[in-house]
Amino acid sequence: MAEITVILPDGSARQLPEGATIADLAARIGAGLAKAALAGKLDGTLADLTTELKDGAHVEIITPKSPEALEILRHSAAHIMAEAIQELFPRAQFGIGPAIEDGFYYDIDIGRPVTPDDVEAIGAKMAEIVAEARAFSRREVTAAEARELMADQRLKLELIDEMPSSTVISLYTQGGFTDLCRGPHLPDTSRLAAFKLTKTAGAYWRGDNQRQMLQRIYGTAWFTQKDLDAYLHRLEEAEKRDHRVLGRQLGIYMMDEQAGVGLPLYLPAGARVIRTLQEWLRRGLYQRGYEEVITPHIYNAEVWKRSGHYYFYHDNMYFFEVDESEAKNRSKLSEYGVKPMNCPGHVLLYANELRSYRDLPLRFFEFGTVYRHELSGVVHGLLRARGFTQDDAHIFCREDQVQDEVVSILELVDYIMTTFEFTYSAEISTRPDKSIGEDDKWEFATEQLKAACERHGLSYEINEGDGAFYGPKIDIKVKDAIGRTWQCSTVQIDFNFPERFDLTYRTADNSTAQPWMLHRAIFGSIERFLGILIEHYAGALPAWLAPVQVAVIPIADRHNDYAFEVDAALRAAEVRSVVYDQNEPMRSKIAKAQMAKLPYMLVVGDKEAAERSVSVRERLAGDSGAQPLEDFIAAAQNLLNN
Secondary structure, X not given: OOEEEEEOOOOOEEEEEOOOEHHHHHHHHOHHHHHHOOEEEEOOEEEOOOOEOOOOOEEEEEOOOOOOXXXXXXXXXHHXXXXXXXXXXXXXXXXXXXXXXXXEEEEEEOOOOOOHHHHHHHHHHHHHHHHOOOEOEEEXXXXXXXXXXOOOOHHHHHHHHOOOOOOOEEEEEEOOEEEEOOOOOOOEHHHOOEEEEEEEEEEEHHHOOOOOEEEEEEEEEEOOHHHHHHHHHHHHHHHHOOHHHHHHHOOOEEOXXXXXXXXXXXXXXXXXXXXXXXXXXXXXXXXXOOXXXXXXXXXXXXXXXXXXXXXXXXXXXXXXXXXXXXXXXXXXXXXXXXXXXXXXXHXXXXXXXXXXXXXXXXXXXXXXXXXXXXXOOOOEOOOEOOEEEEEXXXXXXXXXXXXXXHHHHHHHHHHHHHHOOOEEEEEEEOOOOOOOOOHHXXXXXXXXHHHHHHHHOOOEEEEOOOOEOOEOEEEEEEEOOOOOEEEEEEEEEEOHHHHHOOOOEEOOOXXXXXXXXXEEEEEEEHHHHHHHHHHHOOOOOOOOOOOOOEEEEEOOHHHHHHHHHHHHHHHHOOOOEEEOOOOOOHHHHHHHHHHOOOOEEEEEOHHHHHHOEEEEEEXXXXXXXXXXXXXXXXXXXXXXXX
16 A cells, blocks of 8 residues: 655654544554544644645644644534534524634524523533534535535525635534534544533624624633633632722722713722822833823814824724804814824824934823724723723834834833733734835834844744734733733834824934834723723722722721821821721721722721820731831831832
């Protein structure tokens, strides 16, 4: 029998009979690998274990330890869930069912809303399918064959009709269920060791709010019960930390339908936290050579046309007309747009006067409130709002200054993130298919971002083709206390604005050159960062950031006068305090302060009033004893100020 040769990841070669599959290769390497194998990679492309090998192919065996394994597991879980739904609801219509971060979902229509009892029944049926070890099998078909096989699935027919004629259409079948799918999948359903259906939601077909509303069933899948249990524990923790719940409990912010969707209103505690964050960052920015600016909330539409937002971002903006006529009987309408970002204002400020190479780098920053139209279905508390404030900055510099400026930004990122006990990583996004700017500029800019990360000692991954149309960028991903990852800081190089607004500076030889422009945000959206902080700390913000840092608790009404003296002394020392003078037992006041997650409680009674002392209780450590008021204030000024 003829043989073929394949190349393994370590560069070694293996000979197998012609017609051998990836599964055969795994078995040839070892029984343990054959048992663990889920799928394979042929010349970099994922494939099922049943795929035949070609002579000279580079082959990798995918096991549960491989980076791609969880996505394969979860995509297979979506198919298993769909099969369970089909068995329970034979008339069900199926949309799409992809793997997503931490799980999977399927969009379906069973003719009525899905109930909790339905979800329980689907999960039980899935367990039966898993126990039967039904094999996944793949076949390729023509578009006509696919339409015939999917004749009773109107949503699938729509997907088939939109496929280019050159598309290779593949179907996967397990048990009695067949679906359109590229694959690959698990060898059989028994490999789905640990799963749980988690929630349901409405979802418009194809994400279009003019289309049919489907039912989306979510689930999660893992290779071991231990991993599933750990994930479910993280979900429980996340629910306890939900900033929307804690935000109300702690008096941080509120939403009101009268104000509109996605428009947070900050209560005094929330306003205090945001202003404290801004003042803290503002001090650091002044020290780093930034200059603060303030720009309008609206601009004439001509600005947005020149920037390109009018044409490329129109659906995400709010536009309106203003009558600017001076005569009562005549109309002169001008179109204005509410800003979705602060960039145009900073560009106009740069262009306001002639600039020299000696003026650069010029660093403008602003805490600018912006507004973007988000669909109501995706608005999520502070994490995704229609109105939010960016800690925005734009740096105009010479080409030879780009790398130093990016390094300086990364140093600022490190200072901010380590202050809040976040671990973080970086991702460099490169040129997308649709972009502007010369090749040499893109190459230079991308290399500068890489070099800056390397100088700063920050490891990074490359996200090919995901840069902005106007330049490459670094995105910072932070990991919170329960292991979730959030996108926060960003550094972007922009070729678009300097060209569109004809920005220039005079060089050392008195010629004209175009500056390089960097966009950067550290918090990103202050609202979103606050939401992340609330969940990261489960509402117990660091003492320096807490809206109220100290509760003064009089034991009885006769101690109120001294309690207010203590409060006045604290406020004079710029410690944020409050007196709990309600007619309640002391233990109730202490419990209330604990519920409010206040860092310190000062209990005062006869002895404390006589000695001008306070009995100190800390949020975590509990009772730490009595001390003179002046000593506590001196210590508090160090502890409670960042």
